[in-house]
Amino acid sequence: MARRERGKGYAGAVAIVAGATAISAILQRHSESSDLTMLYLLGVVISAIAFGRGPAIATALLSVAVFDFLFVPPRFTFRVSEARYLVTFVVMLVVAVITGTLTARLREQRERALLRERRIASLHRLSHDLALRSGSGEVLEAAVGRIGELLGIRAAALVPDGRGAATLAAGDPGVLEADPERAAAQWALIHGRPIGFPYGVPPGVRGLHIPLVAGTKVNAVLSLSASNPQALLDPERMEMIRAFSSLTALALERCRLADDTRQFQTQVETERARSALLSSVSHDLRTPLAAITGAASTLRDEASEIGEVARRELADTIWEEAERLNRLIGNLLDMTRLESGTLRVKKEWHSLEEVVGASLTRLEPELAGREVHVSLAPDLPLIPMDDVLFEQVVRNLVENAHKYSDARRSIDIRAAIEREELRLEVADRGVGLATGEEKRVFEKFYRGSRAATRPGVGLGLAICRGVVEAHGGTIVAANRPGGGSLFTVRLPLEGTPPPVECEDASDPPA
């Protein structure tokens, strides 16, 4: 490449001399020979600027020779009749050397500046690129890609696996095909020092392996391999590689810290959820158990003289508290099934009227005659849903409304089709939601700030959300205009229900 460039320079020198000669040939009738030397000098300067020092000197030498041969008497010989032409020759040579050297230096400086600029630009691009990545895998992928592309070499990144062995995380696996390369990468990972061709070569290693270090920890190893290992020795490239690897190391460390923080947060949250679960579950299990144990022990104590009314009350207590336990355990099981993903939604075409009706029938003992106003659009089609699960959603929502509102006000259930979706609303005139609670009420074990006085663990709405989402729908809570809370479930309709063969409506029973 460089050789061809140089060849081009000398060819240019010849061309310039030829040009100067052509112009001189035209001008010689009207000009002094000293004017013609100026033309040749101009050629030397142009050559120096365009091609550098060597071609400039070549231009000067060639110019002297041609000028002597063609224009200095005796013409067409290299002999010189007048001494002053010798001075001209020397001046031409000196000018050529000086301008050539100066312009060549300028050129070098410009080239170096350009190179630096390119390097800074690519570093900038890399750091920008790395800043956008959130995982260490992505960071390594981006770094390896950029480095390989910019330096025209093959690159790979390795990270320690569970037992500390270097394993490929990104890049070209070919870099580590040979055993010595893998061993060198492993060495770099363990010792945290670069190893490879430019750093004293272990036998057989042709690549370069740079540990990406943060503090004392080696997060990864960058392995580079060029088809010509000498190329890695170029100081410019080495500097570039060093800059790249320290950028990558920084980005990697940032990811690791972010991961750590995230993991820590998750751990804290899991821990918090677990202890919330334990405390609320043990409280909610113990309270009914205590009531049952107490009531039962009173009933079985032969010494106590309790009347028929008290006996009945105790039996009622046992019954009600056992029901409560049953519901709690049911909710816990459902939540577990939802979270473990073992809950399977079996969708069939169902009538919402029927599902709502079944929920209300099931809740009758609890609602104890409370007014529930159901208003379903008359043209509701069959809706794809899992009836068992969705009945529970309706039940939990109504139960929730019942629990947190005045029993004298009605609970309202409305449903209609809206933009290819079923919209089901359950609303009450109760205490409503505190600001910012609209999302939190669906978190498990979250008890609304206004719910503390009522029994419950905070699973009912979490189960609703789980089931609705498993159906591909959404559920939101809001304060109802005019007071109370409003829960809205939306379910996708997913096509039209299958047809039902028609009978003649006037057909009498036969």
Place this chain on the structure above:
Amino acid sequence: MKDPVKRSPGTPALVLVIEDEGAIRRFLRAGLEGQGYHCVEAGTGGEGITQAATRSPDVILLDLGLPDLDGLAVVRRIREWSGIPIIVLTARGQERDKIDALDGGADDYVTKPFSMPELLARMRVALRHRTRAGSDPETSVLEFGNLRIDLARRRVSVGDAPVQLTRIEYRLLTTLARHAGRVLTHEFLLREVWGPAYTDQHHYLRVYMAQLRHKLEPDPGRPRLLMTETGVGYRMAESPRSV
């Protein structure tokens, strides 16, 4: 309610309880004997089948979660030679097991935890159907509150008002009414009303049940008569549930 069906005048009905949990057996025995039934207990499926054959009980209460045999297998074994009413005791969330047991020949189910009155109501229905099975099937008029079904004349009325039903609506209603108090699975109803080719067309039932409710129930959104057993089937209430 205090008068269980007698096997023959003066002899209380005999109940076979097949259940491995001692605590459940204990309260069943106490509750049943308190109502005038006699109890025989079996702790395993194998023992239950033997007892069913040797003691010829009037009704069997069968837990589906037995240690030795699948409850469903016990239902099938007993059904090979006997039509004794079987009520299965199941846990929550086992809709598939309930359906399988019902389609396998069980008469009804209760879900644990259940109340004694609930169980007794199911047992009475099962026993009544057994005694009715022998007698004249053409009990010509069935009444449920103010719903009147005249089977001989194929007339249906609510109060004094006659109700026009389509052929299929009528067939669905009479199928439910003939088994009043018992849960009928979707498959059973589809087979009885539409025919064996329709047993997986559950949406037919949803559409026709809605139509029937709109014609017969004062508030179809909160049925009192045509009850849904979610995930399993439908049940016609023996007498309309009070509002």
